[in-house]
Amino acid sequence: MSDTAAATPTTDERLAYRSVFQRVFVRPEVGGMIGAIGIWTFFWAVSETFGTVGQTFGWLDIAATLGIMAVAVSMLMIGGEFDLSSGAMTGAMGMLIIYMVKETGETGGWGLPLVVAIPLSLAVALGIGYLNGYMVERTGQPSFIITLATFFALRGLKLGLAKREVQQIQMARTDEATDFDLFRPFFAAEWARNDHQFELRDFTFITLIVLAFAIVILGISELWFKRNESLKSAGLVQFLAGIVLGVAGGVAMHLTDGVAANIAAAAAIAVGVLVGVNGWASWRYEPIADRGKLEIREDLKRRLAIGVGLVVVGAIFAVIIDSSSKRDVFFPFTTQGIRAILFVGFVAAGLTVLAMASQGALSINPATKFAVTSIMALAVVFVALTIFVDSESAKFRAAFFSVVMFVALVLFAWATIVSRFTERRHPDRQSDRLGARMLVAAALLLAVGMATRLLFTIDAEILAGIPPAKTSVRLLWFFVFAAVLVWVLANTKFGSWTYAVGGNKEAARQVGVPAARTKTQLFMLVSFAAWLVGLLIAFRINSIQANVGDGEEFEFIIAAVVGGTLLTGGYGTAFGGAIGAVIMAMPLLGIAAARWNTDWRWLFIGVILALAVIANKFIRDKAEGIRR
Amino acid sequence: MTPPLLELEDISKYYGNIIALTDVTTSVNAGEVTCVLGDNGAGKSTFIKILAGVHEPTEGTIKMNGETVSFTSPRASLDAGIATVYQDLAMVPMMSVWRNFFLGSEPTNGLRIDKKKAKALAKEEMSKMGIDIRDTEQPVGTLSGGERQSVAIARAVYFGAKVLILDEPTSALGVKQSGVVLKYIIAARDRGLGVIFITHNPHHAYPVGDRFMILNRGKSMGNFAKAELPRDELVRMMAGGAELDQLTHEIEQA
Numbered sequence: 001m002s003d004t005a006a007a008t009p010t011t012d013e014r015l016a017y018r019s020v021f022q023r024v025f026v027r028p029e030v031g032g033m034i035g036a037i038g039i040w041t042f043f044w045a046v047s048e049t050f051g052t053v054g055q056t057f058g059w060l061d062i063a064a065t066l067g068i069m070a071v072a073v074s075m076l077m078i079g080g081e082f083d084l085s086s087g088a089m090t091g092a093m094g095m096l097i098i099y100m101v102k103e104t105g106e107t108g109g110w111g112l113p114l115v116v117a118i119p120l121s122l123a124v125a126l127g128i129g130y131l132n133g134y135m136v137e138r139t140g141q142p143s144f145i146i147t148l149a150t151f152f153a154l155r156g157l158k159l160g161l162a163k164r165e166v167q168q169i170q171m172a173r174t175d176e177a178t179d180f181d182l183f184r185p186f187f188a189a190e191w192a193r194n195d196h197q198f199e200l201r202d203f204t205f206i207t208l209i210v211l212a213f214a215i216v217i218l219g220i221s222e223l224w225f226k227r228n229e230s231l232k233s234a235g236l237v238q239f240l241a242g243i244v245l246g247v248a249g250g251v252a253m254h255l256t257d258g259v260a261a262n263i264a265a266a267a268a269i270a271v272g273v274l275v276g277v278n279g280w281a282s283w284r285y286e287p288i289a290d291r292g293k294l295e296i297r298e299d300l301k302r303r304l305a306i307g308v309g310l311v312v313v314g315a316i317f318a319v320i321i322d323s324s325s326k327r328d329v330f331f332p333f334t335t336q337g338i339r340a341i342l343f344v345g346f347v348a349a350g351l352t353v354l355a356m357a358s359q360g361a362l363s364i365n366p367a368t369k370f371a372v373t374s375i376m377a378l379a380v381v382f383v384a385l386t387i388f389v390d391s392e393s394a395k396f397r398a399a400f401f402s403v404v405m406f407v408a409l410v411l412f413a414w415a416t417i418v419s420r421f422t423e424r425r426h427p428d429r430q431s432d433r434l435g436a437r438m439l440v441a442a443a444l445l446l447a448v449g450m451a452t453r454l455l456f457t458i459d460a461e462i463l464a465g466i467p468p469a470k471t472s473v474r475l476l477w478f479f480v481f482a483a484v485l486v487w488v489l490a491n492t493k494f495g496s497w498t499y500a501v502g503g504n505k506e507a508a509r510q511v512g513v514p515a516a517r518t519k520t521q522l523f524m525l526v527s528f529a530a531w532l533v534g535l536l537i538a539f540r541i542n543s544i545q546a547n548v549g550d551g552e553e554f555e556f557i558i559a560a561v562v563g564g565t566l567l568t569g570g571y572g573t574a575f576g577g578a579i580g581a582v583i584m585a586m587p588l589l590g591i592a593a594a595r596w597n598t599d600w601r602w603l604f605i606g607v608i609l610a611l612a613v614i615a616n617k618f619i620r621d622k623a624e625g626i627r628r
Numbered sequence: 629m630t631p632p633l634l635e636l637e638d639i640s641k642y643y644g645n646i647i648a649l650t651d652v653t654t655s656v657n658a659g660e661v662t663c664v665l666g667d668n669g670a671g672k673s674t675f676i677k678i679l680a681g682v683h684e685p686t687e688g689t690i691k692m693n694g695e696t697v698s699f700t701s702p703r704a705s706l707d708a709g710i711a712t713v714y715q716d717l718a719m720v721p722m723m724s725v726w727r728n729f730f731l732g733s734e735p736t737n738g739l740r741i742d743k744k745k746a747k748a749l750a751k752e753e754m755s756k757m758g759i760d761i762r763d764t765e766q767p768v769g770t771l772s773g774g775e776r777q778s779v780a781i782a783r784a785v786y787f788g789a790k791v792l793i794l795d796e797p798t799s800a801l802g803v804k805q806s807g808v809v810l811k812y813i814i815a816a817r818d819r820g821l822g823v824i825f826i827t828h829n830p831h832h833a834y835p836v837g838d839r840f841m842i843l844n845r846g847k848s849m850g851n852f853a854k855a856e857l858p859r860d861e862l863v864r865m866m867a868g869g870a871e872l873d874q875l876t877h878e879i880e881q882a
Contacts, residue, residue: 491739492736492740492741500720500723503722506718510702510714510718511706511731511733512703570723
């Protein structure tokens with residue numbers, strides 16, 4: 001009895017199999033990621049400029065400072081506490097730094113060099129965090145109230161001290177620091193895109209993206225299918241042949257220009273994908289012996305009819321409504337906007353019904369599954385063609401058309417393998433790990449590809465007179481800070497204790513977790529983040545108003561919640577906070593890009609918050625359903 | 629003769645003018661189970677809190693292996709080898725079994741928690757106690773009440789507890805689950821721990837106990853070895869003895 005568990009690493013047979021959906025969606029940040037993609041697509045579709053590099057840098061820049069705070073606040077909330085002083089503290093820290101480095105004189109500061117001011121202000125920040133934690137622990141009162149007190153105290157101090165010391169309601173001139181130029185590169189370095197040319201940019205971008213999608217398909221199939229007892233090398237050969245064909249198609253597409261040549265190249269890519277995916281599957285997975293006969297039952301027929309019908313209705317709306325009209329119908333919708341909403345709405349509804357039909361067909365037999373999923377792929381092709389025929393803007397005709405066609409191809413490739421290979425119905429740690437790693441690798445490739453596309457320009461763009469776009473080092477601070485905290489939360493004692501003190505503080509204390517210390521450290525982490533953000537602001541705008549940051553604490557909390565962190569503590573991730581920050585930042589520029597009044601941002605954020613809370617709850621219940 | 633593993637002499641605890649415990653004396657030997665029985669309000673919680681280091685006794689001495697000790701904090705009690713498994717389980721429901729198992733004492737590899745080792749150890753240690761957990765990645769909240777108790781007991785045993793204090797481990801459980809927990813109590817005993825099993829259910833206490841101490845309204849009604857106390861007598865004392873006779877009488881008359 002005693003050594004069976006240790007000797008056999010395989011999983012327990014009593015464990016119920018969790019579907020791919022359940023394994024993926026159990027992660028708290030997945031809902032946020034889907035939301036982020038949805039919001040981006042929404043603004044991209046309704047505005048002329050949201051997808052441009054300049055705009056992207058714009059919302060990334062907002063997401064950076066918001067994200068540094070949101071990630072730290074997420075951790076504090078997982079630890080079961082709030083910090084309402086976090087917003088005011090960002091401005092306070094920036095003002096403090098400026099005051100320390102400002103030249104002495106009648107209305108001056110202390111004239112310290114940054115090399116002293118930076119650690120000194122950090123010490124003050126950590127002190128405030130410590131005080132927050134100490135007060136909460138000592139009084140046992142909710143952190144909501146304690147930090148509300150800190151918030152008002154800081155707000156008063158900012159205004160009062162600024163007026164007293166420099167007779168202004170702002171603190172100005174970071175650059176009076178004697179060693180300003182030394183520190184500038186670290187906190188305010190900028191990357192001007194037009195100064196960086198990389199002629200292979202698009203090729204790199206497309207290669208990485210296609211590679212990433214290929215790995216996603218293969219990774220999902222690894223999670224989905226049952227492995228063979230032994231690998232079949234014939235499949236491997238076919239897989240490699242598919243890759244060669246696909247790559248050849250890609251290169252041909254890159255080198256040729258004519259319509260016929262492009263169609264031929266696209267066909268080569270399509271065949272390559274189909275051959276490759278099927279090769280991979282027959283190399284690794286167990287084939288289905290009996291695929292059954294096509295059998296469209298009554299309810300399936302009805303679903304197919306409804307789904308196809310909705311897609312067609314969407315297409316009809318797209319065609320009959322004049323897409324060039326910019327007239328306001330009723331606020332805030334233009335004719336064009338209504339057309340987009342009707343089109344997207346009907347098509348999305350139709351495809352959802354078809355997806356449900358495809359899901360239902362799985363329980364009949366593989367042949368039916370193949371037929372129904374193929375019909376869905378055809379519907380997607382139909383959508384792509386509608387877009388192609390009916391759009392005027394190049395972004396829809398070229399970019400979006402290709403993307404939608406690619407989605408259809410992927411769907412069809414999926415139909416071919418899902419009807420030929422056996423679905424896994426038991427847990428398989430090894431496959432799960434490989435699949436998960438492939439998905440992570442794909443995400444990294446995707447990120448590198450996008451970064452290449454964003455950071456570099458090409459000759460043609462400069463000749464066409466593309467406006468200059470800049471990004472700054474604060475983005476790097478955000479990524480590094482978020483990455484470190486994600487790692488800390490998942491892998492260290494401190495991370496474990498954070499979940500523990502938020503989940504059940506008494507229990508944590510009883511087994512020897514230093515609960516009070518952990519919570520205090522979390523408060524200090526938030527004030528560290530506020531200090532970092534204050535520093536970045538001070539270097540960016542050189543002068544800070546006394547009200548900077550006031551009220552932003554709720555945005556940090558919203559970002560954390562949108563990212564899947566529970567308000568009650570004990571559940572969430574740091575990565576979710578970063579995603580939440582991106583979601584919060586996009587509407588700010590997106591609404592302006594769509595030429596709506598930016599005041600609508602608050603409405604938008606309110607709606608996002610409400611939807612996120614509902615969606616997260618739904619996803620969590622759904623994902624954990626089988627285990628409850 | 630070696631002194632008992634843990635010995636309490638004339639322990640009293642006052643909260644202001646409220647007397648929670650007076651002159652309670654009992655002991656537990658290694659490899660034995662001492663049951664502390666008492667109805668609601670008998671002072672069981674205070675008794676546990678004193679042993680767990682949450683409260684210090686107003687009067688009286690605690691001895692471990694014959695030496696006087698005093699527990700000023702839960703940590704001190706824990707360090708002395710006394711592990712307390714509370715009624716509310718001392719578990720974090722949203723965290724996985726292995727994280728709960730090692731909470732507060734995670735094995736690390738540099739800064740990083742050695743997850744592989746932690747998971748394997750958690751599974752192995754629990755199977756040593758005869759506890760077969762399906763998946764150590766499972767959140768504790770998804771376990772049944774009996775399984776949760778068993779994780780807590782296995783954890784205490786693994787972390788070198790010499791004395792295991794169980795606060796009403798069976799009170800929230802069904803009949804079958806209670807039986808499972810009693811099995812783990814015996815398993816802990818057989819591994820040489822002194823177990824203090826606090827309960828209000830004499831039927832759960834009697835099969836596993838070597839020694840019984842009955843609390844009533846903050847006072848000890850005496851320590852009994854199993855040999856000198858038949859089950860019926862224990863049940864009768866627990867149920868309030870004379871009071872129950874009176875009650876039976878009243879009910880019969882009605």
